[in-house]
Amino acid sequence: MRIAINGMGRIGRLLLRRLVKIEGLEVVAVNDIMTPAQLVYLQKYDSVYGAAEDEVALENGQLCIAGKTVQILQQPDPAKLPWKELDIDLVLECTGLFMDSAGAGTHLQAGARKVLLSTTGAPDIPLCIYGFNQHQVSTGSLIVSPGGCMTNCSTHLIYLMQSIGIEAVHLNVVHSYTSRQHLVDGPHKDMRRGRAAAESVIPVPVDLAESLERLFPVLKGRIHTVTTRVPVANGALADFTFQMKADTSVQEINRIFKEAAASEYKGIIAYTEDPLVSNDVRGNTHSAVVEGSLTAVTGRMVKLMAFFDNEYGYTSRVVDWVKLLKEQQAS
Numbered sequence: 477m478r479i480a481i482n483g484m485g486r487i488g489r490l491l492l493r494r495l496v497k498i499e500g501l502e503v504v505a506v507n508d509i510m511t512p513a514q515l516v517y518l519q520k521y522d523s524v525y526g527a528a529e530d531e532v533a534l535e536n537g538q539l540c541i542a543g544k545t546v547q548i549l550q551q552p553d554p555a556k557l558p559w560k561e562l563d564i565d566l567v568l569e570c571t572g573l574f575m576d577s578a579g580a581g582t583h584l585q586a587g588a589r590k591v592l593l594s595t596t597g598a599p600d601i602p603l604c605i606y607g608f609n610q611h612q613v614s615t616g617s618l619i620v621s622p623g624g625c626m627t628n629c630s631t632h633l634i635y636l637m638q639s640i641g642i643e644a645v646h647l648n649v650v651h652s653y654t655s656r657q658h659l660v661d662g663p664h665k666d667m668r669r670g671r672a673a674a675e676s677v678i679p680v681p682v683d684l685a686e687s688l689e690r691l692f693p694v695l696k697g698r699i700h701t702v703t704t705r706v707p708v709a710n711g712a713l714a715d716f717t718f719q720m721k722a723d724t725s726v727q728e729i730n731r732i733f734k735e736a737a738a739s740e741y742k743g744i745i746a747y748t749e750d751p752l753v754s755n756d757v758r759g760n761t762h763s764a765v766v767e768g769s770l771t772a773v774t775g776r777m778v779k780l781m782a783f784f785d786n787e788y789g790y791t792s793r794v795v796d797w798v799k800l801l802k803e804q805q806a807s
């Protein structure tokens with residue numbers, strides 16, 4: 477499968493690191509507005525995951541990585557990307573900019589056969605969470621939204637809690653800062669995102685509830701979400717407060733997650749009672765690591781907490797998606 481990555485930021489670069497090691501996948505080109513020298517430098521050195529294990533170099537304007545050669549493009553307009561000429565099967569859209577079917581569709585017009593977003597797209601793009609409803613994607617689905625890191629964590633947990641019966645849920649995702657915040661105070665349309673990211677605990681609005689309502693229409697109007705950005709560069713903790721429809725217990729809830737993690741959710745959810753901190757899940761491939769020692773029940777209210785690596789855990793699911801789309805292509 478011939479792949480191109482558009483947007484070589486945190487997610488695009490981590491995907492490239494990982495995809496070049498997978499048999500049968502060829503990353504043909506990467507595109508970003510940064511210069512090739514900047515791109516190669518950031519591909520080589522990473523403040524969160526450390527320097528690349530494989531050789532990374534700029535040679536004749538092309539990126540050499542792990543013995544493979546990848547064409548570097550510097551084109552801000554996706555409509556002008558040479559996907560037809562490069563015979564691209566799949567574009568991984570990782571800029572965060574082209575998230576509706578008109579925007580992401582420009583890759584198709586440019587000649588790519590399929591587009592996989594790296595977040596929850598607009599409602600005009602089917603939202604499919606790996607491990608939940610990935611099989612709803614048919615060979616005819618040309619643009620696929622795999623959800624974002626927070627959606628990937630919370631979908632499975634909400635689904636499993638539904639086996640008891642959810643009245644309502646509040647979710648606060650305590651999350652490392654991202655490039656969509658400021659390093660020092662500055663103007664931003666969401667005032668708090670403009671505040672110095674490493675100086676404060678910063679609540680920011682997020683459209684996670686809308687995404688979850690698309691997946692769980694029965695919970696419409698009964699999900700509230702917020703994300704609290706904290707001064708770490710990586711890692712997240714999803715903090716759920718469920719109002720349940722039926723009585724339950726810590727034992728019942730932990731048993732559900734422990735069993736799910738060992739069976740149908742193996743590889744997607746992990747369960748532990750170790751006293752983790754967010755750094756302990758750096759590089760973890762799961763979408764959610766449920767920390768059972770933090771589960772609490774008061775009346776019909778439940779506290780449930782799960783860690784995830786917002787970058788590594790998330791790109792693990794994108795890699796799963798790429799493999800699935802490759803299988804679909806082959807069949």
Ligand SMILES: NC(=O)c1ccc[n+]([C@@H]2O[C@H](COP(=O)([O-])OP(=O)(O)OC[C@H]3O[C@@H](n4cnc5c(N)ncnc54)[C@H](O)[C@@H]3O)[C@@H](O)[C@H]2O)c1
Nearest residue numbers: 483484485486487508509552570571572594595625655786
């Ligand atoms: N960082 C995370 O934890 C995380 C997790 C899951 C999903 N996501 C999603 O992935 C997407 C990317 O996030 P990120 O954290 O990698 O962002 P980022 O800011 O690190 O990367 C975005 C990249 O896109 C490039 N870019 C900007 N305009 C461009 C254009 N017109 N053409 C080509 N490239 C362009 C930027 O130069 C940058 O390198 C977002 O939608 C985000 O919500 C991020």
